[in-house]
Amino acid sequence: MTDQAEKLLEVRELTMDFGGLRAVDSITLDVSKGEIVALIGPNGAGKTTFFNCVTGIYTPTRGDIILNPPGEKSRRINGLKPNRVTTLGMARTFQNIRLFQNMTVLENVMIGRHCRTSTSIIGAVLRTARSRAQERETIDRSYDLLDQVGLLPFADAFAKNLSYGGQRRLEIARAMATEPFLLLLDEPAAGMNPQETRELDSLIMQIRNAGEIAILLIEHDMKLVMNISDRIYVMEYGKKIAHGTPQQIRANPKVIEAYLGEESDA
Amino acid sequence: MLSYLKSSLVATVWFVFLSFPFMVVKVNTLKNSVEWRWLNLLWVAIGAFFLSALWRWAMERRHRGGASGESAHADTPKLTLGERILNDRKIYRPLLAVLTAVILLFPFVFDSYQVSIMLLALIFVVLGLGLNITVGLAGLLDLGYVAFFAVGAYSYGLLSFYYDVGFWTALPIGGLVGALFGILLGFPILRLRGDYLAIVTLGFGLIAKIVLENWEEVTNGAKGIANIGRPGLFGLQMDIATTTIYTYYLMIVLVLFTIFVTNRIKDSRIGRAWMALREDEIACVAMGVDMARTKLSAYAFGAFWAGLVGVIFAARNTYINPNSFTFMESAIVLSIVVLGGMGSIVGVIIAALVLILLPEYLRAFADYRMLIFGAVMVLMMIFRPQGLISNVRKTYGPRRSAPEVNRD
């Protein structure tokens, strides 16, 4: 596997309890530079909960989450606020789409730039040269991202009026606007038709190749997962049951068993 | 049609039943006598009959509107008359000109009592704009907004009483103290969910009044503070009528200033963060927005205006006491925001003028004012939650063709 120095995210023995329910049970996982890693498993396996712990939305019960931003010293981010995690360079999308529905598509992306800009109330009122430059840059970059995900024609529409696939892509663009080095996608293809899924496939590859952004994704669409992932982790009932390359996973009897009766999903 | 009639009749019977003890019977517990006001029954019946038909018609329209709005006109929401007027420059430019002329010439046409009422309306315009930031933009329902207004007014009152501080010094101090209180009160309630926040802020508003009433050594309690100075102009001697006019123009400048500042902030990085917070708190923090800072800034910024305008209120009245700062004032400002359209500046201004001036000029309306405000809040939420004038989102112009590199 990959070299120690290149690991962007290292998760060790992560455990999350909800009352009596252990949703995530000692998961160890890492993502390295330039990788696309998939996290799969049946419904309720604890994948989303894993994301929520890693991105600071929940504070995990036990375990370590270490983030190694390129060119900076590594740090343990357990219990760090979500906005701090994002500012450090790890951004995410949501399984149940959480866009800012009554804001325009462009504004949604511009929010992503918030943590990379610094205009204060005073700056906004006085429209200082610096704040104007920042605003211009925010707008330009946001347009570029919309272009990249194919939403440029809808820039001024309300987010709630986008199609389902459009909303998923907007989530990606918004997360990208925070300039992450690691992008966490929670079921980006859910609800998309085959055509849209194929486009998503190439979008994800493009993000990885163009921006040198590593990707960790949760996905039920096995074709997509097998196509683009370098490595796959499999979870069931909160536990990791397998880990390996797509070929290894495909042949793993445990995985086949876990997915038995879930055939329709794949 | 027949079904309308039937349901209207049922509603009529029901509301006659409901209102009977209140509308018809009036007991005098001291003299042990009853007054039966049967005529009221007739009014209730007629009112209920027609209003319930109207209600049903409106509900049906609402359902149809909701169903078609999602599919066909996804990207072009239907504009109301108000919005069409506001979007058409040919119409709204002259309209704005006329409005400006009326406001500017007002003191020359009307006497100083009228000017003073207009002044009050303008004070509520600023209060509406301020609360609009907290509630409309940031989605933080503040039911104790009047507390900040009181803080501003008492800042000036106390400073003037104890230290003989003048209006001009007190004005910025009032705003800043308001903002400071916004931050102080905001801190403990940062993590609260929206509806809890509403109740706690309601509590703050009530506490503020109780403290003002009971902390007699400092605030002079219910007796209030008198002889607060009106705004001065380089030590010029002015009679009361002239100062009122002067204060009026001052207030207009302040309103313009408020509009200018809130407008700029609304379309800035900060304003967008406020709106994102309103739309989805979790997504907002996950996109890197610091929730605490954003909420506090929205709170403080909203409170700032209340504090500022509180100073003017104190100067206008030259006398303040705790009774000017009750929950009713908070409720009035809230209905201004709700009626005007959350997030819309023009809407809030119109709503403030209508809601404050109407009861003053239509005396018959005055008694029913809070009744109507209450009904307006309910009806607006059901039929037009975006307000009279919905907040039209800014567009950011065309994309620059080539992503230029910034060279400065």
Added chain:
Amino acid sequence: MEYENFLGYFVSGLTRGSIYALIALGYTMVYGIIQLINFAHGEIYMIGAFVALIVSGVLTIYGFSGVSILVLAGLIAIIYAAAYGYTLERIAYRPLRSAPRLSPLISAIGMSLFLQNYVLLAQTPDFLRFPQLIPEIALLQPYAHVVGSAELVILITSALSMIALTLLIKYAKIGKAMRATQQDMIMARLVGIDVDRVISVTFIIGSILAAIGGILVGSYIGQINFYIGFMAGVKAFTAAVLGGIGNIPGAVLGGLVLGLAESLAAGYISSAYEDVFAFGVLVLILILRPSGLLGKAIKPKV
């Protein structure tokens, strides 16, 4: 003396607390089911008290007396409160079932203002003397300085009402439907529960309890006006949050704790700041333990 003072405060605190608890139950049940702070709930309590006053006034004039007034006025007041509660939900909340969270809350505030001013305009802005509905219990005379008969009746009536409510929720069919709806509205609908009806019944039960509270308070304090619902509502809501909103035993506990705390604070510290004290409790609870004394902390699903 010292001890008797304390007993006096204690009993009046319990009395007050059980009234808070009666009203708090309405808040908590509604919140449990539709996650709405029914801001106008205090107004239902006020309406209950007013109807009781009006009916008993009329009956007195027409020569009724004693217990018959209490029974009739109480019954009619309860019916009216239930009718108002039901109508309130139908008009102001049901159309907003799927609206953003703040919308029904603002609608509720609007309704509260409306009902207050409706009573103000249709009746009077002044305080009205509330008739002595609760008879003096001769047996209690020697202990009157510690516990009055009104206090005793309030304590007993509230306790009985709460027991009845508990039994209803535990064993009656509608109670089971309420619990199911509280846990998961969509699932409840799927298994054939008429959710709209359950919500209506919840409002009706809450309103009945509030009306009982209103009648008791009226006779205890001896006067009412259109505005009494506001403070009582806020206090009762505080009680509900204190106990853990959505939690029925919690509302009772919260009511009692708040009533006692207020009464003792008013007695030993200062009565001017009594209301400040109640809000202080609310703010502290929300900051330190937002899930309340008996509620469970839940993490929102993301």
